[in-house]
Amino acid sequence: MKPAPRHDHIVGVDLGGTKILAAVYDAKHRLLAREKKATKPELGPAEVIGRIVETINEVLAAAALPHSAVAGLGVGVPGLIDPKGQIVRVAANLHWHDLPLAKLLTKQLRIPVTLINDVQAGTLAVRDFGTGRGLTDFVCMFIGTGIGGGVVTNGKIYRGAHGLAGEIGHMAIVPHDGPRCGCGNRGCFETVASRTAVVRRIVREMDKGRKSVVRDLCDGDASRIRSRILAEAYREGDELVREVIHDTCEYLGIGAATVINILNPQAVILGGGLIEALGDRMLPRITKAAKAHVIDPTPARVNIRDSGLGDDAGILGAAIAARAA
């Protein structure tokens, strides 16, 4: 006879602007199942909440667990969360303002819900299960649509005066003549070093007539250019992609150096799709660029690594937050 499932599983959800990722973990944080679904934020919060619930139902079904086996649900949200982890104050990509997401999810799922900023979730995962294990003072940089940062001091996430610490994506890296950023400013770090910036530059050059294998790899549809495609083109030796990635490594190194100069962390830990797909090629270049912009560039000072977590940082961190709540 199978024993009844214990009531100590945790579900972690990574709510992104394009996709919802959900996973269920056992009491030892072992992954039992994962599911994903498109977010479709344009359909409004009720529809997105419905899709989150469906994804969770599917992941529990895949693990053959009833809702009653789940002690808590953590949701990583790309936005500003209230200090109690219950309300989404602002999530620009989802067009949400002051949405009581935790209450709305609990009502449908009958599971206690904790919300956490998605970048802070990723940082918790790096600290507890990634290459941040054993470190007390480090900074995470997640490179994706934008660039998010997580600052860990004395083993804890440092939030600053208003919970906004770690907005490294908006550091001015090319302040005078850099590209315009979504935030309204000019030359922010993410306008020159995010995956979006990489894709934008490659598409612009291809539009000007430059050749690249990317055009074939994405079947001529620029919206299909993902990190995997960029990595494939890079490894094939595509000249345009190599040039853009190398420039991006230079900017990532400058950004890492700024963080190192200000905080002198034990490590700067990089995550996000591009790093997962191409970290082996990018990290040595990023490190070299950082050394050129750090005072006293000893190896101990410029310690840049990848997170070791792949795509799982977000769901894992959301689960950690739910477990700690």
Add this chain to the structure above:
Amino acid sequence: MKPAPRHDHIVGVDLGGTKILAAVYDAKHRLLAREKKATKPELGPAEVIGRIVETINEVLAAAALPHSAVAGLGVGVPGLIDPKGQIVRVAANLHWHDLPLAKLLTKQLRIPVTLINDVQAGTLAVRDFGTGRGLTDFVCMFIGTGIGGGVVTNGKIYRGAHGLAGEIGHMAIVPHDGPRCGCGNRGCFETVASRTAVVRRIVREMDKGRKSVVRDLCDGDASRIRSRILAEAYREGDELVREVIHDTCEYLGIGAATVINILNPQAVILGGGLIEALGDRMLPRITKAAKAHVIDPTPARVNIRDSGLGDDAGILGAAIAARAA
């Protein structure tokens, strides 16, 4: 009959590359006397130590106190200090390496000595007696020969992994085509926003034939251009000085914005001679520039102020360190 002086006075020394400042404080940290003397680092450490001792003897004489009335001596040093506050590991401007300064001073003065990095001393003073009072999370930027930074988190100075946090002077602000920095890199914050950078640019423009009242104010001797002279020229409406100071405010704003984006502090607090002399004119411009490079530029987020301590931050902070030792 006068009572015997109590044994709870503290002497604070600010050891700079050009001058030694010393002050004696009573148990309530009230200033009793101050003295200063040229450092003359070119004469070697023994001579500099002799000059520190003389300055201390003079300040105690001025306050009519015997050495036995002093419970501790704190010395702020422009360099890296060992964690116990006893040895100067490196002080580049003084050409010192691994100098057991505390022991050497105690031998001559028979007073317990605590060494502290000069910028960290200034930061302690801002926290306890300046405009950082009542704040728990802020960043100091001291603008002088270079630019030093002090990071306070949860009410304590944050030192990072190797005691090097706060090297904001070496953040890359103009990484690709900025001026070469003393550290070997290019476009560091202090190459475009320190008092040295301001003076260098004004002198270069005057050498090219541009007119400025600075030439008269310094009697044609560029080495005599101090913050006071720059402030006088600015207030007289000197076009060159106004132009350079305004550009500098732009860079200072960008640097402050970077710190704000990463750490979300309650305040960024500026100190140093230029700010003391011209803060009323510079702070509004620095704030405006910072707002243009911060995500979500609410007044609470971009809170930039002067230290309120004038020239005393260094000696006061050294005294605080000695009291705490």
